[in-house]
Amino acid sequence: MARITAAIASSHVPAIGAAIDNGKTEEAYWKPLFEGYEWTKQWLKEEKPDVVILVYNDHASAFSMDMIPTFAIGCAEEYQSADEGWGPRPVPPVVGEPDLAWHIAQSCILDEFDLTIINKMDVDHGLTVPMSLMFGQPDAWPVKVVPIAVNVVQYPPPTGNRCWMLGEAIARAVESFPEDLNVQIWGTGGMSHQLQGPRAGLINQDFDNAYLDDLTENPQRLREMPHIEYLREAGSEGIEMVMWLIMRGALGDNVKPLHRHYHVPGSNTAVGHLVLKPE
Amino acid sequence: MKQTIHEYLAEFEDIPGTRVYTAQRGRKGYWLNQFCMSLMTPENRERFKADERTYLDEWAMTEAQKQTVLDRDYNAALDEGGNIYFLAKIFSTDGLSFLQAVGTMTGMTPEDYQAMMIAGGRSPEGLRSIKDGN
Ligand SMILES: [Fe+2]
Numbered sequence A: 001m002a003r004i005t006a007a008i009a010s011s012h013v014p015a016i017g018a019a020i021d022n023g024k025t026e027e028a029y030w031k032p033l034f035e036g037y038e039w040t041k042q043w044l045k046e047e048k049p050d051v052v053i054l055v056y057n058d059h060a061s062a063f064s065m066d067m068i069p070t071f072a073i074g075c076a077e078e079y080q081s082a083d084e085g086w087g088p089r090p091v092p093p094v095v096g097e098p099d100l101a102w103h104i105a106q107s108c109i110l111d112e113f114d115l116t117i118i119n120k121m122d123v124d125h126g127l128t129v130p131m132s133l134m135f136g137q138p139d140a141w142p143v144k145v146v147p148i149a150v151n152v153v154q155y156p157p158p159t160g161n162r163c164w165m166l167g168e169a170i171a172r173a174v175e176s177f178p179e180d181l182n183v184q185i186w187g188t189g190g191m192s193h194q195l196q197g198p199r200a201g202l203i204n205q206d207f208d209n210a211y212l213d214d215l216t217e218n219p220q221r222l223r224e225m226p227h228i229e230y231l232r233e234a235g236s237e238g239i240e241m242v243m244w245l246i247m248r249g250a251l252g253d254n255v256k257p258l259h260r261h262y263h264v265p266g267s268n269t270a271v272g273h274l275v276l277k278p279e
Numbered sequence B: 001m002k003q004t005i006h007e008y009l010a011e012f013e014d015i016p017g018t019r020v021y022t023a024q025r026g027r028k029g030y031w032l033n034q035f036c037m038s039l040m041t042p043e044n045r046e047r048f049k050a051d052e053r054t055y056l057d058e059w060a061m062t063e064a065q066k067q068t069v070l071d072r073d074y075n076a077a078l079d080e081g082g083n084i085y086f087l088a089k090i091f092s093t094d095g096l097s098f099l100q101a102v103g104t105m106t107g108m109t110p111e112d113y114q115a116m117m118i119a120g121g122r123s124p125e126g127l128r129s130i131k132d133g134n
Helices: A014-021 A031-035 A038-047 A098-110 A125-135 A160-175 A205-217 A219-224 A227-234 A236-249 B005-012 B023-028 B030-038 B042-050 B052-057 B063-071 B074-079 B084-093 B098-103 B110-118
Strands: A003-010 A051-056 A071-074 A078-081 A116-118 A144-150 A182-188 A255-266 A269-278
Touching: A003 A038, A003 A125, A003 A160, A003 A236, A014 A125, A014 B098, A031 A255, A038 A125, A038 A255, A038 A269, A051 A125, A051 A236, A071 A098, A098 A144, A098 A160, A125 A144, A125 A182, A144 A236, A160 A182, A160 A219, A160 A236, A182 A236, A205 A219, A205 A227, A205 A236, A205 A255, A205 A269, A219 A236, A227 A236, A227 B005, A236 A269, A255 B110, B023 B030, B030 B063, B030 B084, B042 B052, B042 B084, B052 B063, B063 B074, B074 B084, B084 B098, B098 B110
Parallel strands: A003 A182, A051 A144, A051 A182, A071 A116
Antiparallel strands: A003 A269, A071 A144, A255 A269
8 A cells, every 4th residue: 555654845946956956055055055954865765755746836837827727736757847947957857656646636536626637747946946955966866756736826826724635635545546655745835935026035934933833733723824824924925835735734633743944045035844754 | 704705815905015916917917927938948038038129029918018028127027917937937038046036126236135135034024914014
């Protein structure tokens, strides 16, 4: 049986990808940010997950204004790095896990979550930056990936509660997959940041740290948090954190934090990172 | 009772210095944003850089939208229905990072903006709500 053994939350800032790609991780500006991921890199070498269900949002790369799925699942064999305007990131192709992905898609649809099925798309920094943060710069990624793309660009994005419930449905789907697979689920994006308008540059360390606390201590508060609270407190792009609730919803009632890291700034963004184990 | 969509949307207008990407903005900015998407190939970036005006004229954008692009006035582009993740294709074509481009919307110099971020970013204090002034 496949099982979700652990979860990772992490920001996915484009400049982090650029710092890795251009060999700047040892520079004074970047070093403290990357050091907070060292524990996780070592831990992943021991955990050896087979598959990562990677929850992220597309930043107008695969999805333009032509089509905007709220929840979409990648069922492809392989995904290439998107050209976001400066050429594709020099990272290995992301290898999919179509058997599991189709199983999750089918199971979730019968479970009343009507996921959009994607057989071809490029993946942008939202997916590839967390891969680089956790695995560095290998010739090939050591895991297969099932991308879950969430719309947090065109309002309204899904509610926190809906994200949570999707996480639960994904967990049920994984548990009913007959192959013996070690599966992790990652929630990416956030934490506080605003990339637009005169209020750009907003960072709210109190909000972010309370959010990191409550993923363990009071997830119900996060589940009920309305979009306006993210916008006011964590900046317009802080809404990405709602995606972490898909990850959290997949873990059940109780979780144990294994590792936590928080650093300001990564470019315009507060970088948060958490490793959780279901109990 | 659950909030209606009207109440939900009305709250977004109460956040200082922020344009939430609502359906209204998405509809207004459709062609501006689709033009931005076209800059995701090196061929199109080269063509755009060689003659921005001619390239823009190939798109069903309003004159005001084209002007925001020519001026690289990102606040004005947001008002014309642009979304930052789409507009990012323009400043990436220019070779600017998010840090460099985003700062231009704040009225701060690039140095001051960068210094603010290193010092921990902009506090939300006083910037949560226009009506409550908090
Ligand atoms: Fe993002």
